[in-house]
Amino acid sequence: MGVRTLSDALTLPATASLASAYASIRARRVLVLLVLAAVLVASLLYDIANGPAGLPVKQIIAGLFDPAALDDGQRVILWDIRLPYALMAVLVGAALGLAGAEMQTALGNPLASPMTLGVTAAATLGAALVVVFDQKIAAAGIGGNYAVTLGAFIFAAACSLLVQALARAFGGSSGAIVLFGIALSFAINALVSVVEFVAEAGSLQQIVFWSMGSLARADWNKLAIIGVVVAICLPWSLRSAWAMTALCAGEEQARALGIPVERLRLVTLLRASLLAAVAVAFVGAIGFIGLVAPHLARLALGEDHRFYLPGAALAGAVVLSLSSIASKSVVPGLVLPVGIVTALVGVPLFIGLILVQRRSL
Protein backbone atom coordinates (compact mmCIF):
# COMPACT_ATOMS: atom_id res chain seq x y z
CA MET A 1 0.00 0.00 0.00
CA GLY A 2 1.06 3.64 0.11
CA VAL A 3 4.22 4.74 1.76
CA ARG A 4 3.01 7.57 3.95
CA THR A 5 0.97 7.47 7.09
CA LEU A 6 -1.25 10.10 8.58
CA SER A 7 1.49 11.22 10.95
CA ASP A 8 3.97 11.34 8.08
CA ALA A 9 1.60 13.49 6.08
CA LEU A 10 1.14 15.88 8.96
CA THR A 11 4.79 16.29 9.73
CA LEU A 12 6.53 15.94 6.37
CA PRO A 13 7.26 19.14 4.46
CA ALA A 14 5.21 19.65 1.31
CA THR A 15 6.41 17.26 -1.37
CA ALA A 16 5.74 17.27 -5.09
CA SER A 17 2.16 18.37 -5.72
CA LEU A 18 -0.24 15.55 -6.60
CA ALA A 19 -2.33 18.03 -8.56
CA SER A 20 0.61 18.78 -10.82
CA ALA A 21 1.26 15.05 -11.27
CA TYR A 22 -2.34 14.67 -12.44
CA ALA A 23 -2.06 17.86 -14.50
CA SER A 24 0.45 16.11 -16.77
CA ILE A 25 -2.14 13.36 -17.42
CA ARG A 26 -4.74 16.03 -18.15
CA ALA A 27 -2.37 17.82 -20.53
CA ARG A 28 -1.71 14.56 -22.37
CA ARG A 29 -5.44 14.09 -22.80
CA VAL A 30 -5.91 17.58 -24.18
CA LEU A 31 -3.13 16.75 -26.62
CA VAL A 32 -4.88 13.50 -27.64
CA LEU A 33 -8.09 15.46 -28.28
CA LEU A 34 -6.20 17.98 -30.40
CA VAL A 35 -4.52 15.18 -32.38
CA LEU A 36 -7.92 13.53 -32.95
CA ALA A 37 -9.33 16.87 -34.14
CA ALA A 38 -6.36 17.33 -36.49
CA VAL A 39 -6.76 13.81 -37.88
CA LEU A 40 -10.45 14.53 -38.38
CA VAL A 41 -9.75 17.72 -40.34
CA ALA A 42 -7.19 15.90 -42.49
CA SER A 43 -9.58 13.01 -43.06
CA LEU A 44 -12.42 15.39 -43.92
CA LEU A 45 -10.30 17.21 -46.49
CA TYR A 46 -9.08 13.96 -48.01
CA ASP A 47 -12.66 12.64 -48.13
CA ILE A 48 -13.78 15.79 -49.97
CA ALA A 49 -10.85 15.53 -52.36
CA ASN A 50 -11.45 11.85 -53.01
CA GLY A 51 -13.71 11.14 -55.96
CA PRO A 52 -13.84 10.53 -59.73
CA ALA A 53 -13.49 14.24 -60.57
CA GLY A 54 -10.15 15.52 -59.31
CA LEU A 55 -10.36 18.36 -56.78
CA PRO A 56 -6.98 19.26 -55.27
CA VAL A 57 -6.98 20.07 -51.53
CA LYS A 58 -5.65 23.57 -52.24
CA GLN A 59 -8.61 24.25 -54.51
CA ILE A 60 -11.01 22.78 -51.94
CA ILE A 61 -9.73 25.10 -49.22
CA ALA A 62 -9.98 28.08 -51.57
CA GLY A 63 -13.50 27.02 -52.59
CA LEU A 64 -14.63 26.60 -48.99
CA PHE A 65 -13.71 30.18 -48.12
CA ASP A 66 -14.66 31.67 -51.49
CA PRO A 67 -17.05 29.59 -53.63
CA ALA A 68 -16.65 32.09 -56.47
CA ALA A 69 -13.06 30.91 -56.84
CA LEU A 70 -14.39 27.67 -58.38
CA ASP A 71 -16.04 27.16 -61.73
CA ASP A 72 -19.71 26.05 -61.76
CA GLY A 73 -18.95 22.35 -62.09
CA GLN A 74 -16.42 22.35 -59.28
CA ARG A 75 -18.77 24.38 -57.10
CA VAL A 76 -21.56 21.82 -57.54
CA ILE A 77 -19.17 18.93 -56.87
CA LEU A 78 -17.77 20.59 -53.75
CA TRP A 79 -20.85 22.20 -52.19
CA ASP A 80 -23.66 19.91 -53.32
CA ILE A 81 -22.00 16.48 -53.41
CA ARG A 82 -18.64 16.07 -51.69
CA LEU A 83 -19.01 18.44 -48.74
CA PRO A 84 -22.46 17.21 -47.56
CA TYR A 85 -21.28 13.62 -47.99
CA ALA A 86 -18.06 14.13 -46.02
CA LEU A 87 -19.69 16.27 -43.33
CA MET A 88 -22.45 13.72 -42.92
CA ALA A 89 -19.80 11.10 -42.13
CA VAL A 90 -18.32 13.40 -39.50
CA LEU A 91 -21.63 14.33 -37.86
CA VAL A 92 -23.15 10.83 -37.94
CA GLY A 93 -19.89 9.38 -36.59
CA ALA A 94 -19.83 11.97 -33.80
CA ALA A 95 -23.48 11.32 -32.95
CA LEU A 96 -23.04 7.54 -32.86
CA GLY A 97 -19.75 7.75 -30.93
CA LEU A 98 -21.27 10.05 -28.31
CA ALA A 99 -24.44 7.96 -28.12
CA GLY A 100 -22.43 4.78 -27.59
CA ALA A 101 -20.27 6.38 -24.89
CA GLU A 102 -23.31 7.64 -23.01
CA MET A 103 -25.06 4.28 -23.28
CA GLN A 104 -21.99 2.42 -22.02
CA THR A 105 -21.62 4.73 -19.02
CA ALA A 106 -25.31 4.84 -18.18
CA LEU A 107 -25.59 1.05 -18.25
CA GLY A 108 -22.09 0.33 -16.95
CA ASN A 109 -21.75 -2.11 -19.81
CA PRO A 110 -19.06 -1.95 -22.52
CA LEU A 111 -21.35 -3.81 -24.93
CA ALA A 112 -24.05 -1.15 -24.90
CA SER A 113 -24.43 0.70 -28.19
CA PRO A 114 -27.23 1.80 -30.52
CA MET A 115 -26.75 -1.51 -32.32
CA THR A 116 -26.92 -3.80 -29.27
CA LEU A 117 -29.85 -1.90 -27.73
CA GLY A 118 -31.94 -2.48 -30.84
CA VAL A 119 -32.06 1.16 -31.96
CA THR A 120 -30.40 0.46 -35.32
CA ALA A 121 -32.65 -2.54 -36.04
CA ALA A 122 -35.75 -0.53 -35.12
CA ALA A 123 -34.74 2.28 -37.46
CA THR A 124 -34.40 -0.29 -40.25
CA LEU A 125 -37.90 -1.62 -39.51
CA GLY A 126 -39.35 1.89 -39.55
CA ALA A 127 -37.66 2.66 -42.85
CA ALA A 128 -38.72 -0.68 -44.35
CA LEU A 129 -42.38 -0.14 -43.45
CA VAL A 130 -42.35 3.33 -45.01
CA VAL A 131 -40.77 1.94 -48.19
CA VAL A 132 -43.39 -0.83 -48.44
CA PHE A 133 -46.34 1.45 -47.70
CA ASP A 134 -44.81 4.23 -49.75
CA GLN A 135 -47.88 5.11 -51.79
CA LYS A 136 -50.35 5.11 -48.91
CA ILE A 137 -48.03 7.30 -46.85
CA ALA A 138 -47.51 9.65 -49.77
CA ALA A 139 -51.29 9.81 -50.26
CA ALA A 140 -51.71 10.74 -46.61
CA GLY A 141 -49.10 13.47 -47.12
CA ILE A 142 -46.93 12.33 -44.22
CA GLY A 143 -43.29 13.24 -44.12
CA GLY A 144 -42.81 14.29 -47.76
CA ASN A 145 -39.21 13.63 -48.82
CA TYR A 146 -38.38 12.78 -45.21
CA ALA A 147 -40.96 9.98 -44.83
CA VAL A 148 -38.33 7.22 -44.63
CA THR A 149 -36.21 9.27 -42.22
CA LEU A 150 -39.26 10.06 -40.10
CA GLY A 151 -40.30 6.41 -40.01
CA ALA A 152 -36.81 5.32 -39.01
CA PHE A 153 -36.61 7.96 -36.30
CA ILE A 154 -40.03 7.15 -34.80
CA PHE A 155 -39.23 3.44 -34.59
CA ALA A 156 -35.71 4.03 -33.23
CA ALA A 157 -36.98 6.39 -30.53
CA ALA A 158 -39.87 4.05 -29.70
CA CYS A 159 -37.43 1.16 -29.36
CA SER A 160 -35.30 3.12 -26.90
CA LEU A 161 -38.35 3.96 -24.81
CA LEU A 162 -39.61 0.38 -24.98
CA VAL A 163 -36.28 -1.05 -23.78
CA GLN A 164 -36.29 1.33 -20.83
CA ALA A 165 -39.95 0.71 -20.03
CA LEU A 166 -39.42 -3.06 -20.08
CA ALA A 167 -36.35 -2.75 -17.90
CA ARG A 168 -38.18 -0.54 -15.39
CA ALA A 169 -41.24 -2.80 -15.36
CA PHE A 170 -39.09 -5.79 -14.49
CA GLY A 171 -36.90 -3.85 -12.06
CA GLY A 172 -34.14 -3.96 -14.62
CA SER A 173 -30.50 -3.69 -13.77
CA SER A 174 -28.17 -2.24 -16.38
CA GLY A 175 -27.35 -5.78 -17.54
CA ALA A 176 -31.06 -6.51 -17.98
CA ILE A 177 -31.47 -3.44 -20.18
CA VAL A 178 -28.75 -4.68 -22.56
CA LEU A 179 -30.32 -8.14 -22.60
CA PHE A 180 -33.73 -6.63 -23.40
CA GLY A 181 -32.09 -4.64 -26.20
CA ILE A 182 -30.42 -7.70 -27.69
CA ALA A 183 -33.64 -9.73 -27.47
CA LEU A 184 -35.56 -6.88 -29.05
CA SER A 185 -32.99 -6.65 -31.86
CA PHE A 186 -33.61 -10.29 -32.77
CA ALA A 187 -37.37 -9.79 -32.73
CA ILE A 188 -37.15 -6.61 -34.82
CA ASN A 189 -34.79 -8.22 -37.34
CA ALA A 190 -37.34 -11.02 -37.73
CA LEU A 191 -40.03 -8.41 -38.44
CA VAL A 192 -37.73 -6.72 -40.99
CA SER A 193 -37.39 -10.12 -42.70
CA VAL A 194 -41.20 -10.44 -42.79
CA VAL A 195 -41.49 -6.99 -44.38
CA GLU A 196 -38.76 -7.90 -46.90
CA PHE A 197 -40.53 -11.19 -47.66
CA VAL A 198 -43.78 -9.47 -48.62
CA ALA A 199 -42.16 -6.47 -50.31
CA GLU A 200 -42.18 -6.05 -54.08
CA ALA A 201 -38.88 -6.31 -55.92
CA GLY A 202 -38.36 -2.53 -56.14
CA SER A 203 -39.18 -1.96 -52.48
CA LEU A 204 -37.00 -4.89 -51.43
CA GLN A 205 -34.06 -3.35 -53.25
CA GLN A 206 -34.62 -0.04 -51.47
CA ILE A 207 -34.88 -1.72 -48.06
CA VAL A 208 -31.73 -3.74 -48.57
CA PHE A 209 -29.84 -0.65 -49.75
CA TRP A 210 -31.12 1.34 -46.74
CA SER A 211 -30.11 -1.38 -44.33
CA MET A 212 -26.55 -1.24 -45.66
CA GLY A 213 -26.20 2.36 -44.51
CA SER A 214 -25.12 5.01 -46.98
CA LEU A 215 -23.92 8.59 -46.77
CA ALA A 216 -25.23 9.25 -50.27
CA ARG A 217 -28.49 10.46 -48.72
CA ALA A 218 -26.75 13.54 -47.34
CA ASP A 219 -28.07 17.03 -48.00
CA TRP A 220 -27.72 20.38 -46.24
CA ASN A 221 -31.12 20.19 -44.52
CA LYS A 222 -30.30 16.81 -43.00
CA LEU A 223 -26.86 18.09 -42.02
CA ALA A 224 -28.44 21.08 -40.30
CA ILE A 225 -30.79 18.85 -38.29
CA ILE A 226 -28.14 16.39 -37.17
CA GLY A 227 -25.66 19.24 -36.57
CA VAL A 228 -28.11 20.99 -34.24
CA VAL A 229 -28.80 17.73 -32.37
CA VAL A 230 -25.07 17.07 -31.84
CA ALA A 231 -24.43 20.72 -30.93
CA ILE A 232 -27.13 20.54 -28.25
CA CYS A 233 -26.38 17.06 -26.93
CA LEU A 234 -22.60 17.32 -26.48
CA PRO A 235 -22.62 20.32 -24.11
CA TRP A 236 -25.73 18.91 -22.43
CA SER A 237 -23.98 15.62 -21.72
CA LEU A 238 -20.84 17.45 -20.52
CA ARG A 239 -22.95 19.12 -17.82
CA SER A 240 -23.30 15.67 -16.24
CA ALA A 241 -19.63 14.78 -16.81
CA TRP A 242 -18.72 14.55 -13.12
CA ALA A 243 -21.82 12.58 -12.21
CA MET A 244 -21.09 10.14 -15.05
CA THR A 245 -17.45 9.88 -13.99
CA ALA A 246 -18.61 9.10 -10.45
CA LEU A 247 -20.99 6.49 -11.87
CA CYS A 248 -17.99 4.77 -13.49
CA ALA A 249 -16.63 4.10 -9.98
CA GLY A 250 -19.74 2.07 -9.21
CA GLU A 251 -23.50 2.48 -9.01
CA GLU A 252 -23.60 2.18 -5.22
CA GLN A 253 -20.74 4.65 -4.89
CA ALA A 254 -22.61 7.13 -7.07
CA ARG A 255 -25.79 6.74 -5.01
CA ALA A 256 -23.72 7.24 -1.85
CA LEU A 257 -22.61 10.58 -3.28
CA GLY A 258 -26.24 11.63 -3.58
CA ILE A 259 -26.30 11.30 -7.37
CA PRO A 260 -29.83 10.41 -8.53
CA VAL A 261 -28.67 7.40 -10.55
CA GLU A 262 -32.08 6.43 -12.01
CA ARG A 263 -32.73 9.95 -13.27
CA LEU A 264 -29.17 10.30 -14.59
CA ARG A 265 -29.51 6.97 -16.39
CA LEU A 266 -32.92 7.83 -17.88
CA VAL A 267 -31.86 11.28 -19.13
CA THR A 268 -28.57 9.92 -20.48
CA LEU A 269 -30.25 7.07 -22.35
CA LEU A 270 -32.92 9.34 -23.79
CA ARG A 271 -30.24 11.77 -25.02
CA ALA A 272 -28.20 8.89 -26.47
CA SER A 273 -31.32 7.49 -28.12
CA LEU A 274 -32.07 10.85 -29.72
CA LEU A 275 -28.51 11.04 -31.09
CA ALA A 276 -28.57 7.46 -32.38
CA ALA A 277 -32.08 7.69 -33.81
CA VAL A 278 -31.35 10.91 -35.71
CA ALA A 279 -28.07 9.49 -37.01
CA VAL A 280 -29.38 6.19 -38.33
CA ALA A 281 -32.61 7.76 -39.57
CA PHE A 282 -30.62 9.88 -42.03
CA VAL A 283 -28.03 7.43 -43.27
CA GLY A 284 -29.44 3.99 -42.59
CA ALA A 285 -28.08 1.18 -40.48
CA ILE A 286 -24.45 1.95 -39.69
CA GLY A 287 -23.15 -0.41 -37.06
CA PHE A 288 -20.07 -0.68 -34.86
CA ILE A 289 -19.27 3.06 -34.67
CA GLY A 290 -21.29 3.37 -31.45
CA LEU A 291 -19.52 0.32 -30.07
CA VAL A 292 -15.94 0.94 -31.23
CA ALA A 293 -15.59 4.72 -30.76
CA PRO A 294 -16.19 4.68 -26.97
CA HIS A 295 -13.62 1.90 -26.58
CA LEU A 296 -11.06 3.88 -28.60
CA ALA A 297 -11.78 6.97 -26.51
CA ARG A 298 -11.56 5.05 -23.24
CA LEU A 299 -8.24 3.56 -24.26
CA ALA A 300 -6.75 6.92 -25.23
CA LEU A 301 -8.43 9.22 -22.71
CA GLY A 302 -9.62 7.16 -19.73
CA GLU A 303 -13.01 7.62 -18.12
CA ASP A 304 -12.89 11.21 -16.93
CA HIS A 305 -15.98 12.22 -18.89
CA ARG A 306 -14.75 15.76 -19.51
CA PHE A 307 -12.38 14.13 -22.01
CA TYR A 308 -14.07 10.80 -22.67
CA LEU A 309 -17.33 12.22 -24.09
CA PRO A 310 -15.81 14.63 -26.63
CA GLY A 311 -13.17 11.97 -27.32
CA ALA A 312 -15.82 9.38 -28.20
CA ALA A 313 -17.56 11.89 -30.48
CA LEU A 314 -14.26 12.72 -32.21
CA ALA A 315 -13.27 9.05 -32.47
CA GLY A 316 -16.64 8.20 -34.01
CA ALA A 317 -16.28 11.05 -36.49
CA VAL A 318 -12.73 9.98 -37.43
CA VAL A 319 -13.65 6.30 -37.86
CA LEU A 320 -16.69 7.05 -40.03
CA SER A 321 -14.82 9.66 -42.05
CA LEU A 322 -12.00 7.17 -42.71
CA SER A 323 -14.62 4.52 -43.54
CA SER A 324 -16.15 6.98 -45.99
CA ILE A 325 -12.78 7.36 -47.70
CA ALA A 326 -12.36 3.59 -47.75
CA SER A 327 -15.86 3.12 -49.20
CA LYS A 328 -14.82 5.21 -52.19
CA SER A 329 -11.36 3.70 -52.57
CA VAL A 330 -11.74 -0.07 -52.08
CA VAL A 331 -13.34 -0.75 -55.46
CA PRO A 332 -12.23 1.79 -58.10
CA GLY A 333 -15.15 3.59 -59.67
CA LEU A 334 -17.63 2.25 -57.14
CA VAL A 335 -18.85 3.76 -53.86
CA LEU A 336 -19.68 1.00 -51.41
CA PRO A 337 -22.41 1.65 -48.81
CA VAL A 338 -20.42 2.87 -45.81
CA GLY A 339 -22.27 0.51 -43.44
CA ILE A 340 -20.52 -2.40 -45.15
CA VAL A 341 -17.12 -0.79 -44.57
CA THR A 342 -17.82 0.01 -40.89
CA ALA A 343 -18.87 -3.60 -40.31
CA LEU A 344 -15.79 -4.96 -42.11
CA VAL A 345 -13.44 -2.57 -40.30
CA GLY A 346 -15.36 -2.47 -37.02
CA VAL A 347 -15.27 -6.16 -36.18
CA PRO A 348 -11.47 -6.64 -36.33
CA LEU A 349 -10.96 -3.23 -34.72
CA PHE A 350 -13.28 -4.17 -31.86
CA ILE A 351 -11.55 -7.51 -31.32
CA GLY A 352 -8.17 -5.76 -31.40
CA LEU A 353 -9.36 -3.24 -28.80
CA ILE A 354 -10.56 -6.03 -26.52
CA LEU A 355 -7.16 -7.71 -26.76
CA VAL A 356 -5.30 -4.44 -26.07
CA GLN A 357 -7.54 -3.63 -23.11
CA ARG A 358 -7.11 -7.12 -21.66
CA ARG A 359 -3.37 -6.75 -21.88
CA SER A 360 -3.45 -3.36 -20.15
CA LEU A 361 -5.60 -4.57 -17.24
Next chain:
Amino acid sequence: MSWGLEVKGLGAGYRRRAVLGDVSLATINPGSVVALVGANASGKSTLLRTLAGQLPAMAGKAELDGIDLLGLDASTRKRMIGYMPQSLPSGGSLYAWEAVMAASRATRPELSQAETEAQLELVFKRLGLAALAVRKLSELSGGQRQMVGLAQLVVRQPRLMLLDEPTSALDPRWQLEVFDVVRALTHETGAIALLAIHDLNLALRFCDHVVVLAGGRVIADGSPHEAMNAQVLSDAYGIEGRVEQCSNGSTIVLVDRALSRTNPGDLST
Protein backbone atom coordinates in the same frame (compact mmCIF):
# COMPACT_ATOMS: atom_id res chain seq x y z
CA MET B 1 -31.80 23.33 19.57
CA SER B 2 -29.98 20.18 20.67
CA TRP B 3 -26.53 19.52 19.20
CA GLY B 4 -25.56 16.06 18.10
CA LEU B 5 -27.42 13.13 16.59
CA GLU B 6 -30.83 12.04 17.88
CA VAL B 7 -32.51 8.88 16.62
CA LYS B 8 -35.94 7.98 18.03
CA GLY B 9 -38.22 5.08 17.14
CA LEU B 10 -36.67 4.60 13.70
CA GLY B 11 -38.15 1.86 11.57
CA ALA B 12 -36.95 0.91 8.08
CA GLY B 13 -36.68 -1.98 5.67
CA TYR B 14 -36.91 -3.18 2.11
CA ARG B 15 -40.25 -3.14 0.30
CA ARG B 16 -42.65 -4.78 2.73
CA ARG B 17 -39.99 -6.45 4.89
CA ALA B 18 -39.17 -4.44 8.00
CA VAL B 19 -35.55 -4.79 9.08
CA LEU B 20 -35.28 -2.10 11.74
CA GLY B 21 -37.92 -1.75 14.40
CA ASP B 22 -38.16 1.13 16.84
CA VAL B 23 -34.46 1.98 16.91
CA SER B 24 -33.66 4.70 19.42
CA LEU B 25 -30.18 5.83 20.39
CA ALA B 26 -28.91 7.85 23.29
CA THR B 27 -27.99 11.34 22.09
CA ILE B 28 -24.66 11.21 20.27
CA ASN B 29 -22.52 14.24 20.95
CA PRO B 30 -20.63 16.17 18.27
CA GLY B 31 -17.13 14.83 17.73
CA SER B 32 -18.11 11.26 18.65
CA VAL B 33 -17.11 8.06 16.90
CA VAL B 34 -19.86 5.45 17.23
CA ALA B 35 -19.52 1.74 16.48
CA LEU B 36 -22.56 -0.15 15.23
CA VAL B 37 -21.98 -3.81 16.00
CA GLY B 38 -24.12 -6.90 15.72
CA ALA B 39 -24.45 -10.17 13.86
CA ASN B 40 -24.86 -10.37 10.08
CA ALA B 41 -28.27 -9.06 9.00
CA SER B 42 -28.87 -7.43 12.38
CA GLY B 43 -29.71 -4.12 10.69
CA LYS B 44 -26.42 -2.21 10.85
CA SER B 45 -26.26 -1.43 7.13
CA THR B 46 -30.00 -0.73 7.01
CA LEU B 47 -29.63 1.84 9.80
CA LEU B 48 -26.74 3.53 7.98
CA ARG B 49 -28.57 3.50 4.65
CA THR B 50 -31.69 4.96 6.24
CA LEU B 51 -29.76 7.78 7.90
CA ALA B 52 -27.97 8.37 4.56
CA GLY B 53 -31.29 8.77 2.76
CA GLN B 54 -30.68 5.68 0.62
CA LEU B 55 -33.70 3.95 2.14
CA PRO B 56 -36.94 5.61 3.21
CA ALA B 57 -37.74 5.43 6.91
CA MET B 58 -41.00 3.70 7.78
CA ALA B 59 -41.31 5.34 11.19
CA GLY B 60 -39.50 7.50 13.71
CA LYS B 61 -37.23 10.48 13.46
CA ALA B 62 -33.54 11.28 13.13
CA GLU B 63 -32.12 14.75 13.75
CA LEU B 64 -28.63 16.16 13.41
CA ASP B 65 -28.10 19.39 15.32
CA GLY B 66 -31.87 19.81 15.39
CA ILE B 67 -32.24 19.32 11.59
CA ASP B 68 -34.58 16.56 10.43
CA LEU B 69 -32.34 14.15 8.51
CA LEU B 70 -35.20 12.13 7.06
CA GLY B 71 -36.79 15.09 5.29
CA LEU B 72 -33.66 16.67 3.84
CA ASP B 73 -33.63 17.87 0.25
CA ALA B 74 -31.02 16.22 -1.94
CA SER B 75 -28.52 19.09 -2.03
CA THR B 76 -28.55 19.63 1.75
CA ARG B 77 -28.19 15.89 2.31
CA LYS B 78 -25.16 15.82 -0.02
CA ARG B 79 -23.49 18.54 2.04
CA MET B 80 -24.39 17.22 5.49
CA ILE B 81 -24.12 13.47 5.18
CA GLY B 82 -21.31 11.34 3.78
CA TYR B 83 -22.00 7.64 3.27
CA MET B 84 -19.36 5.04 2.46
CA PRO B 85 -21.02 1.82 1.26
CA GLN B 86 -19.63 -1.67 1.74
CA SER B 87 -18.85 -2.07 -1.95
CA LEU B 88 -15.48 -0.83 -3.16
CA PRO B 89 -14.97 1.81 -5.86
CA SER B 90 -14.31 0.19 -9.22
CA GLY B 91 -13.81 1.53 -12.75
CA GLY B 92 -11.08 0.15 -14.96
CA SER B 93 -9.72 3.31 -16.53
CA LEU B 94 -10.40 5.73 -13.70
CA TYR B 95 -7.46 7.11 -11.71
CA ALA B 96 -7.84 7.24 -7.92
CA TRP B 97 -7.44 11.03 -8.14
CA GLU B 98 -10.34 11.21 -10.63
CA ALA B 99 -12.61 9.02 -8.49
CA VAL B 100 -12.10 11.33 -5.50
CA MET B 101 -12.29 14.44 -7.70
CA ALA B 102 -15.61 13.22 -9.08
CA ALA B 103 -16.90 12.69 -5.54
CA SER B 104 -15.95 16.22 -4.63
CA ARG B 105 -17.21 17.88 -7.84
CA ALA B 106 -20.50 15.97 -7.78
CA THR B 107 -21.23 16.97 -4.18
CA ARG B 108 -19.48 20.32 -3.78
CA PRO B 109 -19.78 22.03 -7.17
CA GLU B 110 -19.48 25.45 -5.54
CA LEU B 111 -15.74 24.93 -5.00
CA SER B 112 -13.37 26.18 -7.69
CA GLN B 113 -11.03 23.80 -9.50
CA ALA B 114 -8.08 25.08 -7.45
CA GLU B 115 -9.96 24.71 -4.16
CA THR B 116 -11.03 21.19 -5.07
CA GLU B 117 -7.48 20.21 -6.00
CA ALA B 118 -6.14 21.65 -2.74
CA GLN B 119 -8.73 19.59 -0.83
CA LEU B 120 -7.77 16.45 -2.73
CA GLU B 121 -4.10 17.07 -2.12
CA LEU B 122 -4.74 17.32 1.61
CA VAL B 123 -6.96 14.23 1.75
CA PHE B 124 -4.62 12.00 -0.26
CA LYS B 125 -1.66 12.97 1.90
CA ARG B 126 -3.62 12.75 5.13
CA LEU B 127 -4.82 9.24 4.32
CA GLY B 128 -1.35 8.19 3.24
CA LEU B 129 -2.53 7.64 -0.33
CA ALA B 130 -0.19 9.99 -2.16
CA ALA B 131 1.48 7.10 -3.97
CA LEU B 132 -1.90 5.93 -5.29
CA ALA B 133 -3.24 9.22 -6.64
CA VAL B 134 -2.24 8.72 -10.24
CA ARG B 135 -2.79 4.98 -10.37
CA LYS B 136 -5.83 3.39 -11.97
CA LEU B 137 -8.45 1.81 -9.72
CA SER B 138 -8.08 -1.43 -11.67
CA GLU B 139 -4.42 -1.62 -10.56
CA LEU B 140 -5.24 -1.24 -6.86
CA SER B 141 -5.81 -3.97 -4.30
CA GLY B 142 -9.15 -4.28 -2.49
CA GLY B 143 -7.72 -2.57 0.57
CA GLN B 144 -6.32 0.29 -1.48
CA ARG B 145 -9.68 0.78 -3.19
CA GLN B 146 -11.35 0.81 0.22
CA MET B 147 -9.03 3.65 1.21
CA VAL B 148 -9.98 5.49 -1.99
CA GLY B 149 -13.62 5.03 -0.94
CA LEU B 150 -12.75 6.59 2.41
CA ALA B 151 -11.04 9.48 0.58
CA GLN B 152 -14.26 9.98 -1.44
CA LEU B 153 -16.11 10.42 1.84
CA VAL B 154 -13.52 12.52 3.68
CA VAL B 155 -13.08 15.00 0.82
CA ARG B 156 -16.74 15.97 1.19
CA GLN B 157 -16.22 17.05 4.84
CA PRO B 158 -19.69 15.98 5.95
CA ARG B 159 -21.18 16.68 9.39
CA LEU B 160 -22.28 13.07 9.66
CA MET B 161 -20.06 10.27 8.37
CA LEU B 162 -21.69 6.89 7.87
CA LEU B 163 -19.20 4.11 7.13
CA ASP B 164 -20.35 0.60 6.36
CA GLU B 165 -17.59 -1.84 7.28
CA PRO B 166 -14.81 0.58 6.28
CA THR B 167 -12.03 -1.75 7.36
CA SER B 168 -13.30 -5.04 5.91
CA ALA B 169 -10.58 -5.22 3.23
CA LEU B 170 -7.74 -3.76 5.27
CA ASP B 171 -4.82 -5.28 7.13
CA PRO B 172 -4.41 -4.40 10.85
CA ARG B 173 -2.06 -1.51 10.21
CA TRP B 174 -4.47 0.17 7.81
CA GLN B 175 -7.42 -0.57 10.06
CA LEU B 176 -5.65 1.50 12.70
CA GLU B 177 -4.99 4.19 10.10
CA VAL B 178 -8.71 4.44 9.30
CA PHE B 179 -9.63 4.81 12.96
CA ASP B 180 -6.82 7.29 13.45
CA VAL B 181 -8.11 9.47 10.62
CA VAL B 182 -11.78 9.18 11.54
CA ARG B 183 -11.06 10.03 15.18
CA ALA B 184 -8.87 12.96 14.21
CA LEU B 185 -11.50 14.33 11.82
CA THR B 186 -14.40 14.02 14.23
CA HIS B 187 -12.46 15.53 17.10
CA GLU B 188 -11.14 18.39 14.97
CA THR B 189 -14.37 19.29 13.24
CA GLY B 190 -17.10 18.16 15.61
CA ALA B 191 -18.49 15.80 12.96
CA ILE B 192 -20.07 12.53 14.07
CA ALA B 193 -18.99 9.16 12.63
CA LEU B 194 -21.09 5.99 12.72
CA LEU B 195 -19.21 2.86 11.68
CA ALA B 196 -20.72 -0.55 11.13
CA ILE B 197 -17.96 -2.94 12.09
CA HIS B 198 -17.44 -6.61 12.91
CA ASP B 199 -14.15 -6.31 14.79
CA LEU B 200 -15.35 -5.85 18.36
CA ASN B 201 -11.91 -5.10 19.75
CA LEU B 202 -11.37 -2.25 17.31
CA ALA B 203 -14.84 -0.96 18.13
CA LEU B 204 -14.27 -1.08 21.88
CA ARG B 205 -10.83 0.43 21.68
CA PHE B 206 -11.33 3.29 19.27
CA CYS B 207 -14.97 4.30 19.51
CA ASP B 208 -16.52 6.65 22.06
CA HIS B 209 -19.86 4.94 21.91
CA VAL B 210 -21.04 1.45 20.98
CA VAL B 211 -24.50 0.48 19.74
CA VAL B 212 -25.30 -3.24 19.61
CA LEU B 213 -28.05 -4.36 17.24
CA ALA B 214 -29.80 -7.72 17.15
CA GLY B 215 -32.75 -8.57 14.93
CA GLY B 216 -33.17 -4.92 13.93
CA ARG B 217 -33.38 -3.65 17.51
CA VAL B 218 -30.93 -1.96 19.85
CA ILE B 219 -29.99 -4.28 22.68
CA ALA B 220 -27.18 -2.22 24.16
CA ASP B 221 -26.12 1.41 23.77
CA GLY B 222 -23.46 3.32 25.67
CA SER B 223 -19.76 3.67 26.30
CA PRO B 224 -17.68 0.64 25.26
CA HIS B 225 -17.46 -0.42 28.86
CA GLU B 226 -21.24 -0.11 29.42
CA ALA B 227 -22.44 -1.57 26.15
CA MET B 228 -20.44 -4.78 25.96
CA ASN B 229 -20.66 -7.73 28.33
CA ALA B 230 -21.01 -11.51 28.17
CA GLN B 231 -24.79 -11.38 28.03
CA VAL B 232 -24.73 -8.93 25.11
CA LEU B 233 -22.28 -11.20 23.25
CA SER B 234 -24.64 -14.09 23.77
CA ASP B 235 -27.76 -12.14 22.74
CA ALA B 236 -26.20 -10.42 19.75
CA TYR B 237 -23.98 -13.11 18.31
CA GLY B 238 -24.90 -16.38 19.99
CA ILE B 239 -21.39 -16.75 21.33
CA GLU B 240 -19.94 -17.34 24.75
CA GLY B 241 -17.25 -14.80 25.47
CA ARG B 242 -15.61 -12.58 28.02
CA VAL B 243 -15.12 -8.84 28.15
CA GLU B 244 -11.95 -8.08 30.05
CA GLN B 245 -9.77 -5.18 30.95
CA CYS B 246 -6.28 -5.19 29.46
CA SER B 247 -3.23 -4.16 31.44
CA ASN B 248 -3.18 -0.91 29.46
CA GLY B 249 -6.75 -0.13 30.51
CA SER B 250 -8.46 -0.95 27.24
CA THR B 251 -11.42 -3.33 27.01
CA ILE B 252 -11.06 -6.50 24.96
CA VAL B 253 -13.43 -9.29 23.94
CA LEU B 254 -12.31 -12.90 24.12
CA VAL B 255 -14.52 -15.36 22.29
CA ASP B 256 -14.63 -18.84 23.80
CA ARG B 257 -17.17 -20.77 21.74
CA ALA B 258 -20.33 -20.58 19.69
CA LEU B 259 -23.59 -21.30 21.49
CA SER B 260 -26.13 -23.52 19.78
CA ARG B 261 -27.74 -21.45 17.02
CA THR B 262 -31.16 -20.09 17.94
CA ASN B 263 -31.71 -16.81 16.16
CA PRO B 264 -29.20 -14.02 16.84
CA GLY B 265 -26.75 -14.90 14.12
CA ASP B 266 -29.31 -16.42 11.77
CA LEU B 267 -28.49 -15.10 8.33
CA SER B 268 -32.11 -15.29 7.28
CA THR B 269 -33.26 -12.59 9.69
